[in-house]
Amino acid sequence: MTLLDVNDLSIRYAVDDGSAVHASDGVDFSVERGETYGLVGESGCGKTTLAKSLVHLLDDNGYIERGEVWFDTTLPQWADENGDPEQSVIDDPDKPVRADGKTNLAALSNKQIRDVRWRDIAIIPQSAMNALNPVYKVGDQIVEAILRHEPETTAEAADDRARDLLERVGIEPERADDYAHQFSGGMKQRAVIAMAMACGPDLLIADEPTTALDVIIQDRILEELETLQEEFGVSILVISHDISVMAEICDRMAVMYGGKVMEAGPKEEIFERTANPYTLGLKNSFPTITATDQELVSIPGTPPTLRDPDDGCRFRDRCPFAVEECHASHPPMYDVEAAESTGRVTETTDDRAHRSACYRIGELDRLRTDAVNESTWTDQTIESR
Amino acid sequence: MTRISGTYLAKRLVVSYLTLLVIMTLLFVLLRSMPGSFISSMITSGMTAEQIEQIRETWGLNEPLWKQYLDFMINYQTGNFGRSPTYNAPVADLMIRRMPRTLILFGATFLIGFIIGPLVGMYLGWWRGTKKDKSIFSTSLLLYSMPSFWISWLFIWVFNYEFNLLPSAYMFTQFPEFQWTAVTVMRDVLYHIALPIMSLTFIGWVGAMLIMRPTMNQVTDEGYVFLARAKGLSERTVMIKHAARNALIPVATGAVVGLAFLIDGSIIIENVFSWPGMGQIIVSSVLERDFPVAQATFFLLAVLVVIMRLLTDIVYTYLDPRIKFGESE
């Protein structure tokens, strides 16, 4: 059952000179309940913006240009005793609620979205190490979240729950009375995870959950997330530039570049039958599962600024396979399955299918072969210079 | 508060005490390097050599310098500030009489300034770069550049001279036609303290604001502020409970500096408003060359600053749990 259905979501950052940064452009993806979904891409590709926009946590100058974020939840004031939306709410054209019970988060006011935050969608921010307020006890910060969304809970009960949560992530309950500076880096990370689970959210957004942690702790954190998922059945939206992290924990994933989804689909499909030049380049730059003795090759060049971008493929400037067509417009999403099996190039609207935005989807074998050669990438660089 | 250990407090007290010893030594040296002997104001025409000798004897000037220094240090530490030649009274009595008045003015001003200042700084820092921020900030800078005596006279002119709403002198009604009761005393002091406090705080809050605004600004970018928002907390709670609470820490340091400025300001204000406190006496005792009083006044103000420093350190540990005083690292 679909938990989150993002439709044609575009996010802009207003710039003082009147232009706008297209941080995310016409993004479609959906997350099922209990699923771990990955958003991967270089920094600046818009993945974090995309995640934050779901609960309106953009910076002051960021805004949703268009698109919908359908999420399977109902605001407390719109819900009946079962937690489903009342019929009158569904019928009300001013209220962004669908008959299937989903609410369009993008259309909620600031006040309304606050009820969705943490209760339905919790975020483990990128700098989880600094996410704990240094002047309050760790336990109290968890209690604060609980009491915010469950005002009927007593402070005592909330405190018990906070200690319980800490214990579940492997922190002794009495450490709830400690301050953040008394925790190690990994403990802080786990404390934030515990905090994220405080209100039993349906979706957990983990923004770069492993960055800045050493390898052993990275593994433990990923394990932690997996355990939680099993235990609570929570869906996880993992954001990372590290494609190997994705390989480890995701069920499905989307590869983003320049505010666009370049390739999306089930994890195995993407890794084993990679269908986009950018994904190929990205795989090259990480020590991965596929070839342990592989030479690491990074994609030359820098990501685009995204300030009022032109119509061409976002990746074309760094793409060794770019053709004339790529300069005219950004490619639509093509069905990889169809291209591979039948050789037909067909667009797809199915969020769940393995899809890729590349005009050369019909020449996948060639792309895959060439991409392994380091020279394919480096020569192209020399040319473009 | 349990973070402050006894050993730390003891250490801190010793440092404060040593600071005071240094200040006393400086006072002793300064006093003796001023032009003219400090007893010259007590010598009048027609005194015999014996009488002058007597005065020198009384003030210990015939003792060797080290002995004078020793006596001075011992006397001051035992609360014996000597006798004022112009007030014909023990200096300590004078201080006991005047100190509370200054503390009332000081305390009220300090409190108001350090409530308004950080509050405004919090809002401006939170709404950084907005029109509201820019206009209030530049207005407050304008205020800050005004001399406090000028502000005082402006206020006196408006509130006293033009509209006759508030008195411009003293702490109490001087020749009251009402009875002194707890209520009338309170009311009368409030009535009289209004203008001096307005004059002092009119610009006094800006200092605290200037510290609060940029730190608030920085704090806004902190991860915990983002997380607080992500938790669904209201903007108000995020701003006050999470952001401002952290931005307050440097303000505590500013408070000590602010206190020094306040002493400065209160000398002017006490003299403009005939507020019979320490600021007034600091000027008159120097003019009248009443050195025992001047010396004790400077000393007590120094004590005040040292105590404030100590308090600040304690407040610090309360504000910032990361600071662990007294625990060995």
Added chain:
Amino acid sequence: MSEKQSGSSRRRFLQGTGVAAVSAGLAGCSGEGDSETETTEESTPTEDQTPTEVGDAEDIPEGGIFNFGMGTAPNTLNDLASSSAYVGVITDRIYESGAAIDPVNFEMHPNVFTDWEAEVLDETGETDQPNVEIGFDVRTDGLTWNDGTEFTVDDVIFTYNYLLEQNPGGFAASLAPIESVEEGDDRDCLMTLNQPNGTFAYDQFGLPILPRHRWEDVDDYQTYEPADTDFGPVGLGPGVVTQYNPDTSVEVSFAEREGEYNLSDLDWRSEVPGVIPGGPFVDAMRIRVYSSQSALHQALFEGDIDTLYENIRTSRIQDAEDSDRLELLDGFDTGYGHYSFNTRRTPLDDTAFRQVLGFAYDDVYWTEQLQRGYAQEGDFVMPPGYTAVRPETDSDQEVLEGSATQAFSFRQTSPSVPDVEGIRSFLTEGQIITGEGGTYVGQEYPGSLTGVTAGQSEPKHDYSFGSVESDVLVNADEEPDQEIRIDGELLTDVHDGPLTMLLSPAQEAPQTAQMVDDWISSLRQIGIPVDREVVSFNTRVQRAYGSEDFDMFTMGWVNLSPFATNTLYSLHHSDNADDHSVAESEGDDDNTDTLLNNPMGYGVFEDAGADDLIDEARTTLDPDERNQVSRQAVERIYLDFATMVTGYEVTKWPVNSADWTGFVENIPGPGSTYLGTQILQVHRNE
């Protein structure tokens, strides 16, 4: 009333008067005059008077509260321990003294003592001077202490003996000559002085009379605070202190006095013009203390106070004149402003040279421009209000205006332009104003008023003018065409550098700074190398009065005695100067760091001094004779020109004339020195 402040016994220190003024009580030693002047035995008029109700006092409306403001707090109510003028504002309402002075004629009148008689004895005491016995009677009939206790002769004897025993610093000069005070045979009391003192009625009878029942148990006067006692200070005066918050306000009540006060009913009061007997008429005097001059003046203009201590700021005179409520009463200065010269140093050791310094001082610029007309041109070391000791008295010349007072006025070719050639000629031709009539630098001088002459009859040095060589003059904006030579040498060589004038920073005394600049400019035009050095007031006091390390400095005196003798002795007698002519290395004990009031060293050298005249005046008992000698001394000091009197303040005392009347005008210090007279007379305006 006890109008005895000034001179020696009740010298008051003033502060914050704007101009740098030192009270006459800066420092000094007790003087033991060594003259052998014959003295007569009689002293003052002694009509026996009993207090009576004066008729017209009944017509005067009584009651009301007179509000008084001052800019400095009265720090104590112990009159013996304080020399503050602001304490005097209160204690002078409480204490009375044996004799009283009137502010108009400066005559001594009976007060607590009804009459007295002095007799010079043959025997001499330790001082080699004849002892003097003064017998006096005490007015016990009808007098009570302000707490209602009966007043007796015993109190008087107690007072003197107590003061002699305790010897408070402020009264030291008055107490020093007193040998003993005891019960007399013919008279109530007998006072023995160890030397003749012409002004004993002012000095010794000016001491406050203390109640035995309050002071008997006070072992050390310095630690006694009358304010701490249940009644407050007890005296014979009209007032009682009914509220005492020394930092902010004090109330002296006349209505609440225990027992009657009738010293103001004495007959002599009705004979002095302007003085109204029978007071005080107000119920109380409320004194408010403000801690800044601005606040004080603000209170005056807002009506919180009816008058203030001393006088109004020059900058607020116009406001006061525009006010319907206020009136400005004129008064005289009680002192003078001066530039003084160190006569120990060449060429300042020469009277002729010093006189030239006077020719270069533009009096009109000072009085009219810088002081906006609120200053009078200076001449003698006695202010114009003290007529009895001004040399013009007994002559046909008007005070301040006569040409005999203009000997050293500004010599100009056109307004504000010094007569450079004329002044140079005065020096090169070897002229000097000795007191002989003549024409000096183009101006007629009629000769001295009292017949005295200067100590020098001819200049000490040979003056000539040559090319400009000293750095000061070479670099001077004035660009003089010639520079002075003293006995053929450059001044900067004989004096070791240019002459230096010490003055306050311009922000403290802006007008003085401008005036000094103008004066220095004139001197440089003449060709005299002069420089200025800005030092703080305290440093100046120390450099001038302490170590006599200066060439020239500027300062002022206030609260001088109208009888001249004490002032002249303290300020212009060699007893109060260090003699630096004796090399310091010889270990001369006479040179001290004590602040001495005669920093000029006037009288130390044979050719400039008035010691003989001052000594004679001091020991002359007859007031007329004494004043005559005093006048001679004053004029001698003028001619010798060790001190250049630059001006007298014109006192403007503001009073609320809309509600009050009865003030006496045209007296010295109407709002300070003689405030007591005003308080006794002020009454509601109906």
